Amino acid sequence: MSVRTLRYNTIEQHFTKGVTASTDRDALAFLEAAQIYNTNQQRAIVNLVRSLKRVGLWSKMKAIYPFVGGTATSHKWNLKDPRDVNAAYRLSFTGGFTHNSEGIIGNGTNAVADSFINLSSITSGYSCNISVYMRTAGAGPSHGCANALATLVVFYPIRSGKANSALFKYSPFMIPDVNTTGKGLFAQNREDGTTEMIYYNGSLLKSQALAATGKPTFTMRVMGFAGQAPFTPEYNAATMSSMTVGDGLTSTEQQTLYNIIDLYQKRLGRAV
Amino acid sequence: MKLTQIPIAELATYVGVLTPEQAQSLQGQTFQTDSYFNPIQDINDVWVLSAEEIAYCSNPAFLWVKELEMTKYEPKPAPPLFGGEA
Numbered sequence: 165m166s167v168r169t170l171r172y173n174t175i176e177q178h179f180t181k182g183v184t185a186s187t188d189r190d191a192l193a194f195l196e197a198a199q200i201y202n203t204n205q206q207r208a209i210v211n212l213v214r215s216l217k218r219v220g221l222w223s224k225m226k227a228i229y230p231f232v233g234g235t236a237t238s239h240k241w242n243l244k245d246p247r248d249v250n251a252a253y254r255l256s257f258t259g260g261f262t263h264n265s266e267g268i269i270g271n272g273t274n275a276v277a278d279s280f281i282n283l284s285s286i287t288s289g290y291s292c293n294i295s296v297y298m299r300t301a302g303a304g305p306s307h308g309c310a311n312a313l314a315t316l317v318v319f320y321p322i323r324s325g326k327a328n329s330a331l332f333k334y335s336p337f338m339i340p341d342v343n344t345t346g347k348g349l350f351a352q353n354r355e356d357g358t359t360e361m362i363y364y365n366g367s368l369l370k371s372q373a374l375a376a377t378g379k380p381t382f383t384m385r386v387m388g389f390a391g392q393a394p395f396t397p398e399y400n401a402a403t404m405s406s407m408t409v410g411d412g413l414t415s416t417e418q419q420t421l422y423n424i425i426d427l428y429q430k431r432l433g434r435a436v
Numbered sequence: 437m438k439l440t441q442i443p444i445a446e447l448a449t450y451v452g453v454l455t456p457e458q459a460q461s462l463q464g465q466t467f468q469t470d471s472y473f474n475p476i477q478d479i480n481d482v483w484v485l486s487a488e489e490i491a492y493c494s495n496p497a498f499l500w501v502k503e504l505e506m507t508k509y510e511p512k513p514a515p516p517l518f519g520g521e522a
Contacts, residue, residue: 236470259474260488271448273486273509274474396514397476401448 197246225410231267272401276388290357291412301346302402308389322346332376366422451484452504459483
């Protein structure tokens with residue numbers, strides 16, 4: 165019996181019969197790393213992985229943070245690559261985060277996580293999709309990074325009462341015409357360097373011709389923003405229940421992603 | 437005022453005051469498993485630590501943070517870089 169098989173058998177001992185019968189190797193690797201032994205949480209992760217694979221979204225994702233388990237030690241893992249190294253985009257939490265069954269909660273003062281994701285190296289062209297599932301609203305950015313103005317990536321689920329986005333460019337920001345609650349699944353999206361989009365709960369909130377001007381090598385921060393001068397750090401006091409980073413998605417794929425993420429959150433009893 | 441003297445509802449508005457040397461000693465250190473200290477400077481360039489880091493600290497080497505003097509947090513004003521509209 166190989167070491168790899170032994171590893172999986174170890175976590176399988178904690179599964180109920182129903183889940184074990186349909187285990188997915190990627191799901192198992194994550195559950196073992198995050199030490200998720202709660203049956204409902206195990207099922208939610210297995211179903212999340214299988215659903216993403218079934219519709220072809222799994223291969224488009226570079227990082228998936230399911231924020232399950234309720235502690236920093238269970239929340240730090242990237243579902244796509246659950247190794248405890250920076251190269252696997254495992255999160256590093258700094259500052260006053262609170263972790264619970266709803267996800268990660270910033271403090272708006274100094275809590276921010278480094279994903280070690282270099283968008284310049286993981287994206288092809290300007291194809292990119294970054295989604296965040298916000299359980300509560302907060303005034304600060306959900307994520308962001310920049311080396312210089314031209315490479316800015318930042319998203320505010322709420323800013324002056326409206327969503328606010330920059331993806332691979334600086335001014336002008338994209339501000340949707342319709343206000344949101346700041347809660348639910350938001351996604352910044354580009355399929356190319358010409359048009360930027362914001363999706364909210366699977367539906368297009370705004371699409372605008374805004375030329376991309378550069379990609380940051382500064383690594384992506386979660387629940388806040390950080391970048392090289394002249395930027396200063398920003399933080400968010402909201403609750404985030406999941407995050408994904410991957411290739412740009414079509415409108416159909418965005419709706420599908422929402423359906424899958426929403427079902428995942430419902431299975432964990434934390435959908436909004 | 438110490439952390440335990442602050443009403444829970446107001447905890448998020450308070451920070452612990454650090455000396456520069458204390459702030460330096462916390463860099464790269466964990467206050468609990470997989471959670472790192474992140475001292476920052478307030479509007480007066482005083483080093484401070486969030487109430488959450490102090491409250492959640494279980495690292496025996498840094499339990500002294502629970503004795504820090506607490507003060508209302510006043511952040512540095514952010515430059516208006518993010519104000520442009522499409």
